[in-house]
Structure formats: structure tokens, C-alpha cells
Amino acid sequence: MTTKRCAALLALLGASAAGCVEPVRLEPPPPEGELAVGESREVTLRFLRLDVEDFAQTLGLEELRRLPRKTLEETWLLDMELRPLVENALERFMNLPTEEAKALPQPAWNMFYLLHMTPENARLEGTALAGLSAVGEAVGISPSQILADLTGAGPNERIADHAIVTDVVLEQVVGTHPRARFRRGPSTEGHPEGLYPVDEGKIALSLHDVATDFASLSERFGPASLAPDDPRGPAHPGFLRSASGLSTSEGGFRMTVRLDVNALPYRGIDASHARVASVNSIGGQMDRAFDFTDPRWLEVEGLAEELSIREMTMTIAEDPRYLVPGTRRDPRPLGDSPVWSAAPWAEERVLAETGRRLAARIPPHCTSYSPAGEVSDPFEAVRVCIDADGWVQIDIDPSVILEGPPPAPGYFWDMLLEVAQARMHDGGLAEGEANVVMPVRDVPVGVSADVVVARIRENIEQNPAALRAMAEALTGNTRGDADFFYVKPEGRAEDWLYFVAPEDIREDAEGQPVRPYAYTDPGFYADPALGQKISSRVEIDGDTAHEKVRVEPGDRLYVKDAEGRVFEIVVSGKPSRYRLALVVTRAS
Numbered sequence: 001m002t003t004k005r006c007a008a009l010l011a012l013l014g015a016s017a018a019g020c021v022e023p024v025r026l027e028p029p030p031p032e033g034e035l036a037v038g039e040s041r042e043v044t045l046r047f048l049r050l051d052v053e054d055f056a057q058t059l060g061l062e063e064l065r066r067l068p069r070k071t072l073e074e075t076w077l078l079d080m081e082l083r084p085l086v087e088n089a090l091e092r093f094m095n096l097p098t099e100e101a102k103a104l105p106q107p108a109w110n111m112f113y114l115l116h117m118t119p120e121n122a123r124l125e126g127t128a129l130a131g132l133s134a135v136g137e138a139v140g141i142s143p144s145q146i147l148a149d150l151t152g153a154g155p156n157e158r159i160a161d162h163a164i165v166t167d168v169v170l171e172q173v174v175g176t177h178p179r180a181r182f183r184r185g186p187s188t189e190g191h192p193e194g195l196y197p198v199d200e201g202k203i204a205l206s207l208h209d210v211a212t213d214f215a216s217l218s219e220r221f222g223p224a225s226l227a228p229d230d231p232r233g234p235a236h237p238g239f240l241r242s243a244s245g246l247s248t249s250e251g252g253f254r255m256t257v258r259l260d261v262n263a264l265p266y267r268g269i270d271a272s273h274a275r276v277a278s279v280n281s282i283g284g285q286m287d288r289a290f291d292f293t294d295p296r297w298l299e300v301e302g303l304a305e306e307l308s309i310r311e312m313t314m315t316i317a318e319d320p321r322y323l324v325p326g327t328r329r330d331p332r333p334l335g336d337s338p339v340w341s342a343a344p345w346a347e348e349r350v351l352a353e354t355g356r357r358l359a360a361r362i363p364p365h366c367t368s369y370s371p372a373g374e375v376s377d378p379f380e381a382v383r384v385c386i387d388a389d390g391w392v393q394i395d396i397d398p399s400v401i402l403e404g405p406p407p408a409p410g411y412f413w414d415m416l417l418e419v420a421q422a423r424m425h426d427g428g429l430a431e432g433e434a435n436v437v438m439p440v441r442d443v444p445v446g447v448s449a450d451v452v453v454a455r456i457r458e459n460i461e462q463n464p465a466a467l468r469a470m471a472e473a474l475t476g477n478t479r480g481d482a483d484f485f486y487v488k489p490e491g492r493a494e495d496w497l498y499f500v501a502p503e504d505i506r507e508d509a510e511g512q513p514v515r516p517y518a519y520t521d522p523g524f525y526a527d528p529a530l531g532q533k534i535s536s537r538v539e540i541d542g543d544t545a546h547e548k549v550r551v552e553p554g555d556r557l558y559v560k561d562a563e564g565r566v567f568e569i570v571v572s573g574k575p576s577r578y579r580l581a582l583v584v585t586r587a588s
Contacts, residue, residue, distance in 0.1 A: 034273055035274055035585075037588060040274075040583055041274035046486075053260045056257070058255070061210070064255075068512075072208035073206050073207075075206055078456055079202040082202055089443045091162065093314075106427040106429055110425075110436075113423060113426075114424070117160065117423075118159060120156050123423065127415075127422050128408055129147075129415055132147065134406070135382050135402065139400070146382075149367045150392065152361075159416075168350050168354050180221065210246070214244050214245060218238075221238055224236050224238060243311065243312045246308075247308045251301070255301075256296075258294070260290075265281050266486060268482030268486065271484075272561055277481055278479040279482050279500065304449060309442075311441050312439075312441075312443050313438065313439040316438075317435045323342060327408065335411045348420070354413075355415075355417060355420075359411070359412035364385075364388045365385070369382040390411050390413065392411070480506070483559060484524075487540075487548070494550055499522050499523050501522075502517040503545065515562070523549075526557065553571050555571040556570050566586075567585065567587060568584070568586075
């Protein structure tokens, strides 16, 4: 194809013809095998440009799934507020029709009952509070009335406050998960391990979550080690068994990205074989690849106006032990129950903490009960008190004869914990079999699609490393393992050699580097002992990441590859404006 025809073709495509200034010539295949010490080979590099403006790439779920997982995981979209999600999930669970709830596995039904427990429907058998029945019978008052007076709740009002349960689950179950505290992102100087903190009460959503239709959430927030280096170390049991499907409108999720780029890669040399390799050119163009002043640079479509997750199953694991309720005030302020040394995410610990917070809302008070009916000499037969510390004391007049002992003094939360543990194991469940599973559907996320899209745009715009990874994935054209490559700066008749940086290393299908960046002396040197560096990270076209040096015919320079071998590079000539001939000799 002639230069004239090439330029005409690119003009029709709306692209620059700067890279097509000469006919394409077929080069003979390069010699195979590594260079031996003292062996030389000549290699000619060409600099090509194909400037494409307003290049739009639309990605649906199928296209996203073809991108490297690493790129997807490191492309942070937003931190989602968890309170509305957890609150809505609990509400969905609590509002299940009773018949549907009864059909759930026994642990889920037991938790459904506990969340709906009122003074009127409280089943106290098998606990110390069962003694309230005897007390009530002695004075002619129902145990439910005594329980209602103690808790400050109406007879048919739920004892467990919805907001308190949400708070405790967020703090002790979700907030303690190791993967809720950090999100993955690109490795940078400020974040060498690629971990970024996530604000309390939020979870980070990535492009990978969208690509997997949110199924990745259960993988991320399932069981997780608290000590990854210790296989026998403690582990968090997780809080999501399954999740799938962010609600979408007709056509499904679509994300369109627009770039202004030179779409062709740089040509470089793998010094060990003195052969041509290519390096993706996107990294050096990131400061101008995206036009953030154009609102169309990133468009997200297909999200439903009211976002919800189609299916979600939350879990809370119980402690395998029976945690005996406390019987003493000390050690204050919680008492002596072993529940307070249990893992914070354990079901019993969650219930105990819920009880403690409920007690904090009950004002200190005493309620006295006299025998029902006409009594010639009225007296206080029963006196029930709760003090400012949550300590409950039930005093019985000696003249009152009970069939069984009255409830012993104790903290409010210990009494509630005993009832909860008894009811958790209804249906014949043994200790360790009462792990709660709460399946819910169509759970509102609690944030509008417009807000989600705005956050996605803002976060991706402020995340240049992720932008680079996404752009390189869209234009993936790195081939081989170059040690350095050839660049002609825009608008300048100069030839430069760039030494590869960590971000130039070729990646596999999962987005992982195929080799480590093991260069001990990156850059270009004037002598084979590498005593005098002649390259620097001077800024050219916005690039400061690469060691680079300007070269002319006759220049002689040296590089060391990742295996520690030194090579002499001689600029032997300029066959044309956009070509550079190099002789590569292995020096050691």
C-alpha cells in the first residue's frame, strides 16, 4: 500500500496519518535464540502513530467480563452506604409473611421470632425469667405486663428496636470483616500493596462487582482470614452467603468510555534476543487521553431509577459454645458473662450488645405490684426495678408463696441473652447449629441511580492508575517483553529511547504481570560498568515515569536487563524519519 493510499484510508477513518509516511516493507524474520556474549544483531524500530479522537467503546456485562479481573477489581466505582442496605434487608426479612417465614430453615425462623418478640408473645420457658409466670400468678398480673413495664415497651411492641439491631450488625458483623476495611486498587507509591481504606459503614464497589452481577460480593464478604499469613489463625465467618443482580432498565448495564489516543503501541527491543517487542502507548498519554471537560467522556446507562439488589442472603454465625449469662455486677460495666469475650460478630454477642443498648434507653425505675382484687391490707407483693446501670432486681414479699424461685438479679442484657439463646435453639438445634441465614429479595440500595453515576464518574476521574489500566485493557497491544522502546515526542524531530517502567510489563489474561519488574539498574548508561547514567525521568509529553535518553546516529549506550546481563546499544543509523536502526551486542 502506498503512502498516499494509507493517508487517504486513515482520513476516511477520521484518524491522523502521521504514522503512515512510508510504504510498509516486510522485514525478514529475526534470528531465534538468545544472544551469546559478544554476539551482535541489528534491529530497526519504527515509530507509528494512529491518533484517534473521540474513540467510543461501549461495554456491557459481557464485554466487561472479558477484561482482566485485576483491572476490574482495581477500578473503584463508589463506596456504598451500608446502613440503608442492611436496614432494608432486615426490614425485608422481618416483613416476610409468617407462613413464608415458617418455611425457612429452623435457625432463620428462630431469628424471625426473636426479632418479632414482644412482651405478649415472649416464650420464657427454659430461662430464669420463666419465674415471672409464678410471680404473675401470685399477684394476679400477667407476666407480659411485668415484662412490658420493665422494658418500657407496649405489650405488643417489639422489644428489639430495628435501628439498634441495624447499628449492632453494621458495627460488629460487617465492620469487623477484614475486607470491609480496605478495597483493592492499583499499586502506587502511596499504596504499594494496592490497598485503600474504606470509610466505616460503607463497602467499596468495583467494576468487578458489576461485571459479576454482584455475585463477587459474597466471595469478598464471605469467610475471610484475619491473619492471612497464618493458615490456622482466626477467621471472620463472613456476612454474605449470596448476592446477585443490581436492578437495571431495559437493555441492561452499559458503560461508554471515550478516548483521544494514539492507538498504536511503541516498538521496543527485548535485549536478550535482540528482537522487536511492543509496549502499550496508553500510559504516556493519560494526561490527555480523557477529555474530562466533555460530559460524554464516561457515560453509564441502564441502571434502574430506584436501585435494588435482586437477591441477597445475609448470615450471622453463632458461637459454638453455650455462653452462660452473667450473675454478678462485676466486672463493671458488663458483668461476668463470657459473651463479652466472644467474637464481636458472634450471634450471641450481637444479641447481648443489642440488649445492652436497649437497657441504656430504659430510664431507671421501679414498679410495684399488689395482689389483684379486694385486699383488706394492701401491700407491695412484688417490686421490679432496673437501675441506671441496667441491673434488674425483683423483690418478693416473704408472705408471697411461689411454686418456683423468682428470677435472680442480673443485668437486663444477661436476662435477654438467656431467652435469646433458648429460642435460638428451638426445634432441637444443638449448639453450633443455629447460624442465622436471612434470605431477602429486591432489597433497596438506598441511593438513586443518578447519585451512583455521579460518584462513579468522580471516582474514576480521580483515579488515574485505574484509568490507565482500563484504557490499556481496551487497547491491549503489549507483545513480548521489551527492555526499552522508541519514542518520537509530539511536534519534535527527535528520537528518544525509554526504559520500561513497572506498568509496562506484559500482563496475562487475569491482569497479572507475567514477570516481576526485576531491573536493578533501570535506565541507560555511558559505560558497560554502568558507572555513568545518561538517562533521566525528564518530563516529555507529560511522562515522568520512564528513564529516557535522546539519541542520534553514532551514539553508544548500555543497558542491563532483568536477568543482570549487560548489552551495548549502538545507534547505527536513521533509515527514515520514523525509523531508528540499532545494533545490540551482549557485553556480559
